[in-house]
Amino acid sequence: MGPKEWFPELHPEPDGEPGRHRYDWAVTEPRSLADEPIHRDVALRLARNEQRYTRQRRTMVEALASIGRPATIGELIEAVGELPISTAYRNLAVLGDAGVVRRVNGTDEFARFELAEEVSGHHHHHAVCSSCGLVIDATSSARLEMALAETARAIAAENGFDVADHRLELVGRCLSCARTAT
Amino acid sequence: MGPKEWFPELHPEPDGEPGRHRYDWAVTEPRSLADEPIHRDVALRLARNEQRYTRQRRTMVEALASIGRPATIGELIEAVGELPISTAYRNLAVLGDAGVVRRVNGTDEFARFELAEEVSGHHHHHAVCSSCGLVIDATSSARLEMALAETARAIAAENGFDVADHRLELVGRCLSCARTAT
DNA sequence: GGCTAGTTTGAGAATCATTCTCATGTCAAA
DNA sequence: TTTGACATGAGAATGATTCTCAAACTAGCC
Numbered sequence: 001m002g003p004k005e006w007f008p009e010l011h012p013e014p015d016g017e018p019g020r021h022r023y024d025w026a027v028t029e030p031r032s033l034a035d036e037p038i039h040r041d042v043a044l045r046l047a048r049n050e051q052r053y054t055r056q057r058r059t060m061v062e063a064l065a066s067i068g069r070p071a072t073i074g075e076l077i078e079a080v081g082e083l084p085i086s087t088a089y090r091n092l093a094v095l096g097d098a099g100v101v102r103r104v105n106g107t108d109e110f111a112r113f114e115l116a117e118e119v120s121g122h123h124h125h126h127a128v129c130s131s132c133g134l135v136i137d138a139t140s141s142a143r144l145e146m147a148l149a150e151t152a153r154a155i156a157a158e159n160g161f162d163v164a165d166h167r168l169e170l171v172g173r174c175l176s177c178a179r180t181a182t
Numbered sequence: 183m184g185p186k187e188w189f190p191e192l193h194p195e196p197d198g199e200p201g202r203h204r205y206d207w208a209v210t211e212p213r214s215l216a217d218e219p220i221h222r223d224v225a226l227r228l229a230r231n232e233q234r235y236t237r238q239r240r241t242m243v244e245a246l247a248s249i250g251r252p253a254t255i256g257e258l259i260e261a262v263g264e265l266p267i268s269t270a271y272r273n274l275a276v277l278g279d280a281g282v283v284r285r286v287n288g289t290d291e292f293a294r295f296e297l298a299e300e301v302s303g304h305h306h307h308h309a310v311c312s313s314c315g316l317v318i319d320a321t322s323s324a325r326l327e328m329a330l331a332e333t334a335r336a337i338a339a340e341n342g343f344d345v346a347d348h349r350l351e352l353v354g355r356c357l358s359c360a361r362t363a364t
Numbered sequence: 365g366g367c368t369a370g371t372t373t374g375a376g377a378a379t380c381a382t383t384c385t386c387a388t389g390t391c392a393a394a
Numbered sequence: 395t396t397t398g399a400c401a402t403g404a405g406a407a408t409g410a411t412t413c414t415c416a417a418a419c420t421a422g423c424c
Contacts, residue, residue: 050400052391056402085382086405089382090402091402105288105289106287107287127338138341138343139337141336144333151350154323155322156352156354163352163354164354165352165353166351170334171348172345173343173344234371266375267375268375268412268413269372292410367424372419373417373418375414375415379411381410383407386404388401391400392398
C-alpha cells in the first residue's frame with residue numbers, strides 16, 4: 001500500500017526535519033518520568049511485565065488519577081485529548097496486566113477503569129447510580145472497614161470459597177439523578 | 183417475503199392439523215399457571231406491567247430457579263432446551279422490567295441473570311471466580327447481615343448518596359479453579 | 365363456533381463496545 | 395547506524411446484545 005500518510009494532520013513534520021514526525025507517545029523525557037511516587041510505582045510495575053512506561057501510558061494514568069472515579073473509555077479519551085480507541089484499550093489491557101488499573105463493571109453496558117488501590121493508595125468502595133450508570137468512589141471509616149472485612153471473611157468461610165478480595169457496591173441514585181424526578 | 187417456512191423442522195405440523203403448528207410458548211394450561219407461590223407472584227408482577235405469563239416465560243423462570251445461581255444466556259438456553267436467543271433476551275428484559283429477574287455483572291464479558299430476591303425470597307450475596315467468571319450465591323448469617331447493612335448505611339451517609347440497596351461481592355477462586363493450579 | 369385486535373414469537377439483520385491485524389514509527393543496545 | 399524488539403494508529407473483525415418484521419398466538423367479542 002505504499003507509504004501512506006500516517007496521522008499527518010495532527011502531527012506535522014517538525015521544521016528542519018523532513019520525513020520525521022513527532023509523536024506524543026514517544027518516551028523522550030527521562031527527567032520527569034519518575035519524579036512522582038505514583039509514576040515511579042507504575043513504571044516499576046510495568047517493568048516487571050517487561051513493558052515500557054511511554055508518554056501515552058503516563059498521560060492515561062494521570063487522566064485516570066485526575067478523574068478520581070471509574071472512568072469510561074469515552075471519559076478517558078476526552079480527558080487525555082488525543083487518544084485513539086485502539087490504543088486506549090490496548091494500553092488499558094497492558095496496565096491491567098501490570099496491576100496498575102482495574103476494570104469496574106457498573107450497571108450499564110460501558111466498562112469503567114480506575115487506578116488499582118495498590119497504586120492510588122486509596123482503599124474505597126463504589127456507589128453506582130442505577131439511573132445513569134455513574135460510579136463514584138465511596139470511602140469508609142476504619143471501624144466500618146474492619147466490620148466489613150470481618151463480614152466478608154465469615155461469609156467466605158461459610159461458603160467455602162477461596163476469597164482474595166471483597167467489594168461493596170452501593171446502588172442508588174446519584175445527586176444529579178435524584179434531583180431529576182424519576 | 184411470502185409465507186416462508188417458519189421454524190418447520192423444530193415444530194412440525196401436528197397430525198391431522200395441516201397448516202397449524204405447535205408452539206411451546208402457547209399459554210394453554212391455565213390450571214398449572216399459578217399453582218405455585220412463585221408463579222403466582224411472577225404472574226402478578228407481569229400483570230402489573232400488562233404482560234402475560236406465557237409458557238416460555240414460565241419455563242425460563244423455572245430454569246433460573248433450578249440453576250440456583252446467576253446464569254448466563256447460554257446456561258439458561260441449555261437449561262430450558264429450546265429457546266431462541268432473541269426470545270431469551272427479550273423475555274429477560276420483560277421479566278427485568280417487571281422486577282422478576284435481575285441482571286448480574288461478573289468479571290467476564292457475559293451478563294448473568296438471576297431471580298430477584300423479592301421473588302426467590304432468598305437474600306444473598308455473590309462470590310465471583312476471578313479465573314473462570316463463575317458466580318455463585320453466598321449466604322450470610324443474620325448477625326453478619328446486620329453488620330453489613332449497618333456498614334452500608336454508614337458509608338452511604340458519609341458519601342451523601344441516595345442508597346437503595348447494597349451488594350457484597352467476594353472475589354476469589356471457585357473450587358474447580360482452585361484445584362487447577364495457577 | 366368464527367372473527368378481530370393486540371401480543372408474543374423466531375430468524376436474521378443491525379448495533380456497538382471491544383479486540384485484533386498489520387504496516388509503520390520508535391526505543392535501546394551494540 | 396544498524397538491528398531487533400516494542401508501541402502505535404487506522405481500520406477490520408469479533409461477538410454479545412438489541413432490533414426488525416412477518417407469522418402465530420391469545421383474549422375478547424359476536
